[in-house]
Amino acid sequence: MATAGDLYVSSYMPYTCACPPSRIHVLAEPKPLYCESSPTSVIGGRALLTKYGYPSERLLRLAEPKKFLPAFLEKRARESPEWPVSLAAQNYNPSKRILELAQPKGLHPDFVPPREVPAQISSFAIKASASARIQKLAEPLVKELTCCTRHNAPGSVISMVSRSPRKVVASPRTIELAKPxxxxxxFKPPRDAEWPVSEAAKRAVATPRLLELSQPTSRFRMGLTALNPDAFRVKEAALKAVCSQRLHELAQPVRR
Known part of the structure; x- marks a missing residue:
């Protein structure tokens, strides 16, 4: 009969003298970078893929970049996001204020960069042997494809269409309703953020009324600089006032 001490020794032995299985070595390998090392990632050369073979014509057509419409290219003001800089802007001498504003914001003097957390693996973890339960949990989860099914399940998204709906001829009313x-x-499309200014607008002179309307709204300052020190000063006439009998009566607190 095995005792508690024998069970303890037998359960502890695999973690001290056993070597990790091949599954642990496979999981410990780093993931390869397919973008640098794999020569089969080029679609234009029709290279043979590992699992799926050659890409279809549909995949090659979907992989092409989206093209601009001719109407957009005609209305576009510039041919590229980069435009030439004038000589006046290149030879401009910035002021001290502009140079000061152009300086990047520095770090706070108390800023501490994040420290690297050293991962120290114990010798017991290095020499550990995975049990059958751990190897079972390490296997990848295989999910069933439920978006396409042949049965009319309640949770299915795509189902098989019978032959009778395929042979139905749409009526003129259905075709009319199907039109976008x-x-x-x-309707006018949204205007670009940049548009040319006419010469008449450049030479326009603002009227006094426009100058008056362009002035910002003046509001009273509410900070400590606008504090009125005489706001709570009592007038001399109020200090010499005599309270009447009616005011004495109204000044009494309400008794409950």
Whole structure:
């Protein structure tokens, strides 16, 4: 009959003298960088993939970048996001204030960068042997594809279509309702953030009324600088006032 001490020794022995299995070595390998080492990631050369073979024509067409519409290219003011800088802007001499504002914001003097956390692995963990339960939990989870099914399950997204709906001919009313909604006749697309200014607007002279309306709204300051020290001063006439009998009566607290 095995005693408690024998069970303790037998359960402790695999963690002291056994070596890690091949599964632990496989999980300990770093993930390879396919973008640098794999030569089969090029789609244009029609290279043979590992699992899926050659990409189809549909995948190659979807992999192409989206092209601009001709109407957009005609209305675009510039051909690229970069535009030439004028000589006046290149030879401009910035002031001290602009140079001061151009300096990047420095770090706080009390800022401490994040420290690296050293991961120290004990010798027991290095020599440990994974049990059958741990190896079972280390296996990848295999999920069933539930988005496409042949049965009309309540949770299915795509189901098989019978032959009778395929042979249905749409009526004129259905075709009319299937058309997308058209834009109104007076619809105007959003204007670009940058548009040319006319010469008349550049030479325009503002009227006195426009100058008056362009002035910012003046509001009273509410800070300590606008504090009125005489706000709570009592007038001399109020100090010499005599309270009437009615005021004495109204000044009495309400008794409950």
């Amino acid at each position: 909604r058209q834009l109104p006749s007076n």
